[in-house]
Amino acid sequence: QGKWMTEREDRDQSGKFNEIPTTFRDRVSIDGASGFKAAAGRYHLYVALGCPWAHRTLLMREIKGLNDAISLSIVDPIMSDKGWMFSDAPGTIPDSVNHARYLQEIYLKADPKYTGRVTVPVLWDKQNQTIVNNESRQIMRMFDLEFAAVATKKIDLYPPDLQQQIDETIDSIQPSINRGVYRAGFATSQAAYEQAVIELF
Numbered sequence: 001q002g003k004w005m006t007e008r009e010d011r012d013q014s015g016k017f018n019e020i021p022t023t024f025r026d027r028v029s030i031d032g033a034s035g036f037k038a039a040a041g042r043y044h045l046y047v048a049l050g051c052p053w054a055h056r057t058l059l060m061r062e063i064k065g066l067n068d069a070i071s072l073s074i075v076d077p078i079m080s081d082k083g084w085m086f087s088d089a090p091g092t093i094p095d096s097v098n099h100a101r102y103l104q105e106i107y108l109k110a111d112p113k114y115t116g117r118v119t120v121p122v123l124w125d126k127q128n129q130t131i132v133n134n135e136s137r138q139i140m141r142m143f144d145l146e147f148a149a150v151a152t153k154k155i156d157l158y159p160p161d162l163q164q165q166i167d168e169t170i171d172s173i174q175p176s177i178n179r180g181v182y183r184a185g186f187a188t189s190q191a192a193y194e195q196a197v198i199e200l201f
Contacts, residue, residue: 015189016196022135023116028123028142030149036125036132038142040069040150043132044097045139046106046122048075048084052181053136054120060143065152070143071096075103075120083118097126106131137170176200 028036028043045061047054061070073095076087084103086095100106104118110131123132123139133139144157158166176199183196 015187015192016183022119022133023114024110024122024131024134025138026132027138028132028146030146036128038146038150041071042125042127043069044071044073044124044126046073046075046095046103046120046124048077048120049091050077051120052178057121057123057136057139057143060140060157063153063155063157064143064147066143066147066150068152069147069150073097084120097124 026036027034028038030038032038045057047058049055049058058072061067061072072093073086074091074093075084076089076092078089079085080102082102082104086092086101086103088094095106098106098109100109102118103120103122106122106124107114107116107118109129119134121136121139122134123142124130125132133142141158143151148154148156180196180200184193184200187193187196
């Protein structure tokens with residue numbers, strides 16, 4: 001399986017946290033032209049409640065009324081030495097789709113040669129037996145737009161007349177706020193912590 005990236009490999013020598021890019025970037029589409037057609041019951045979402053990136057996809061699933069259309073698994077809040085783990089702890093939901101013990105099994109099922117970080121959220125395609133996407137912003141956008149036909153709550157959170165403003169706002173808060181909480185919380189030196197906190201606040 002090769003060498004898995006450890007939790008410490010996302011820090012540099014100065015103690016700064018450097019976010020590891022997500023690697024699965026396919027897209028669910030309304031018409032299926034992307035290879036992944038939006039449909040109720042086809043997709044599964046893996047999340048950790050303590051991860052803000054994963055949490056926001058869970059919020060979008062709720063807001064859009066996709067709870068019945070997209071099934072869900074919630075990992076244990078405590079990360080094991082093998083990464084995110086499924087358990088019977090309060091607030092968790094086991095993996096009813098792939099029956100995995102660790103989230104890394106899902107990544108290896110999608111790509112047997114994968115050795116990168118195992119992160120949440122993960123959008124899984126039950127039909128093609130693979131990961132569609134593990135980038136929270138893209139998953140949120142798909143839930144809002146591509147799954148609109150199967151959503152029970154008809155709310156548009158990305159209206160055409162506001163799309164440019166929404167994208168610009170998200171881009172502007174991403175480095176210092178969205179990533180800033182990680183840069184502060186995961187800093188391993190005082191200097192790196194202070195730089196991140198000052199930028200965040």
